[in-house]
Each structure stands twice: as C-alpha cells, then as structure tokens.
Amino acid sequence: MRRLSVHMLCVSVLALVLFAGQAMAVVDPAQLFNPGHLKPVDSTLKVAVGEPAPDFTLPSLSGEPVSLSQYRGKKNVVITFVPAAFTPVCSDQWPGYNIARELFEMHDAIMLGITTDNLPSLYAWTHQMAPEGLWFPVLSDFWPHGAVAAAYGVLRPEGVSERAIIIIDRQGIIRYAAVSDINVRPELGNIINQLELLP
Amino acid sequence: MKRWLIMMVLAALLTTVMASVVRAEPIKAGEAFPDVALVGDLTDTQKAYLGLQGEGPWTLKDVKADYVLIEVFSMYCPHCQAEAPAVNELFTLLNSSSYAGAMKLIGIGAGNSRFEVQFFRKKYDVSLPVFEDGDMTLHSLLGQPGTPHFYLVNLKNGVLQTAYSETGRMKTPETFLKKQLKAAGLK
Numbered sequence: 001m002r003r004l005s006v007h008m009l010c011v012s013v014l015a016l017v018l019f020a021g022q023a024m025a026v027v028d029p030a031q032l033f034n035p036g037h038l039k040p041v042d043s044t045l046k047v048a049v050g051e052p053a054p055d056f057t058l059p060s061l062s063g064e065p066v067s068l069s070q071y072r073g074k075k076n077v078v079i080t081f082v083p084a085a086f087t088p089v090c091s092d093q094w095p096g097y098n099i100a101r102e103l104f105e106m107h108d109a110i111m112l113g114i115t116t117d118n119l120p121s122l123y124a125w126t127h128q129m130a131p132e133g134l135w136f137p138v139l140s141d142f143w144p145h146g147a148v149a150a151a152y153g154v155l156r157p158e159g160v161s162e163r164a165i166i167i168i169d170r171q172g173i174i175r176y177a178a179v180s181d182i183n184v185r186p187e188l189g190n191i192i193n194q195l196e197l198l199p
Numbered sequence: 200m201k202r203w204l205i206m207m208v209l210a211a212l213l214t215t216v217m218a219s220v221v222r223a224e225p226i227k228a229g230e231a232f233p234d235v236a237l238v239g240d241l242t243d244t245q246k247a248y249l250g251l252q253g254e255g256p257w258t259l260k261d262v263k264a265d266y267v268l269i270e271v272f273s274m275y276c277p278h279c280q281a282e283a284p285a286v287n288e289l290f291t292l293l294n295s296s297s298y299a300g301a302m303k304l305i306g307i308g309a310g311n312s313r314f315e316v317q318f319f320r321k322k323y324d325v326s327l328p329v330f331e332d333g334d335m336t337l338h339s340l341l342g343q344p345g346t347p348h349f350y351l352v353n354l355k356n357g358v359l360q361t362a363y364s365e366t367g368r369m370k371t372p373e374t375f376l377k378k379q380l381k382a383a384g385l386k
Contacts, residue, residue, distance in 0.1 A: 092273070092310075095275050095277045130277065185275070185310070189313075189314025189318075
C-alpha cells in the first residue's frame, strides 16, 4: 500500500514537472525537437565568482569571430549558454532577451549567446525567432566541440551545454555564475538584479 | 480484498485530482472555466476597470462584468510580442463600444514573473490589466494553451462557463471583437 502510494505520488509529481516544464512554442512547433524531461544539471562548474573569466574566441553569426577579451575595459558581459537549437525551452528563452536590449544596455552590458550547435543551425533557428536576427552576438561552440562550455564546466556528457548565465564585469572578473535546471528558463528579473549589483 | 479496493479508490481519486490540476489540452467553448486566482501589480485605474479592491490575490469571480476576455501570453513569445499592439487596439475598441461595461479584457503572463509581466507591459505600452503566472499554475489549470490563446469566460450568475477558446493571433481587432460579442450573444 505504502509502496503503491509513493509510486503514484512520484508519477504524479513527474507528470506535473513534465507538463509544467513545457514551454510554449515560439518557433514552428513542427520544427521543435522535444527531448523530454532531462537531468536538471549534469556537469560541474569550473569557474567561480571572483575569478578571471576564461577567455575564448568563437565564430559568430555575423561572420566575425568574437572574443570575450574584446570587451575588457569596455562592457560588462552576460553569457547565456543554452543547450540546443530547435528545442522548446531554448526557443522560449532568447526571444525574451531579444526584446530586453535596453535593460542590458542600461547596465552597460552586452549579451553573448552560446550553444554547441553549428552556425547554419543557429542561423536558421534565430532567424525563425526574429527575421532580422537577434541584437546580441550568437556564437557557435561547435568545434572543437564544446571547448568553451567545457572550460567553464557547463558541458554535459551528451555534448550540449547546460542552461547557464555567467556575468563578467568590465575587468573580466566573474560576478555571477548560475547553472539552471536545464528544463526551466532562467528568470529575466534575476539577471537584471545581478547586473544592478555590479560596480 | 478490502485493502485492494481502498487502493483502487485512492488511485481513482488521485487521477481525478491530477486531471483537474493539469489539463492536457486547452479548455473548450462550452466547458466550465476554473475560478483561477489572479495576482498582479495593478494600477488604481486597472483595479477600478475590473471592480477589484485591495492588493489581491483576486479570482475571476471578483471581476465586475458579465464576460472576461483573457489573453494568455508570454513575454518570451514572439507571436505575443507581435500581437501586443493589436491587443492594445482591441482594448481601446472594446472600451469605446457600448459593451465596455459587460466585457472586460485581461492578460495572463504564462510562465512570467512580476518583473517579466511588468517589462512586457512597459515595452508595449499595455494598458489592460495583466496578471503574473510565474510557476505556470494558471497555465496548467487552463489546459496548457499555446500562446497567444484567447478565452472568453461567461461570469453571469457566478457560474464560470467558457464561451470562446482559440490559440493564435487575431486577424484584426475589429473582426476579433465582433467574434467575441457574437460568442457572448451580445451582438
């Protein structure tokens, strides 16, 4: 009896989590791959608040490579690692950041979007979100596969990154590092609150 | 045998409760509509528009009108972002019509925190009352609709009944308003 009740409760809770985690489709639903409910976090951060952020250079959708160090002394940087193009939660995250440009610029911050997808996939995906593309640089960590995600400790065993937000100040120091449950979109207000704490 | 029977009854009860909490598809026209809790940072003008008192939470039944038209939206949804000016126009049209007192328009930000709802409101100069649903409780109760989704709810006699339910953007605010008035039997 007790075993059955516990089992039923687990199934019920799982159903709630699964359904609650379903983000609303923003890209054509027929083109979204739903991976189902995933292990919330499956890697270990290799960076910490107060440490210098590992530099990197990645190809971007604009055609120009983007380096983290090019913003040093100039802008705060918000890195948004998302797991994969054409998946429901990711497709329901960057479109929100795309209308919030002024919130980031108010805090003299640039956003860098990074996934382990290749550039053609990222181009198709982001241009479905917004025909003119996103306002922030979208970078491909495809090859060497997931090297930047691995350096930050947010590369999952299956080769996609975690859903993570890293905030780096103008001096190149990490001021915020949060790995979210991969099934849930991080809340925008919290990111802006963290930017407000920067000197 | 008796223990087995009790277990079966409990399982059936739990299934029923779960079904009432998490709907797999949007509530349809003709079906009962839940008296959902409404939480939001409303201006005095917005509270007066809905006839609400205090700081909430309120419920749909607290709204002083015969009908409530609800847009379930998300700040993150590009379709909702693009639809925002049309919803603003719909709000203006409805309020300048002779049905302004009978039908009220509100928004529910599915999966949106207070910060996100208020950002959306400011970004698109939204005047209608918008409520937050950060943990997707309302979204689940309403059948997990895609966004934007419009529900028209009949509040008359304290029994909440769905009069209209559809996912997607409206063609024009004018035709959409006519459709809602027809669904309500007002025109």
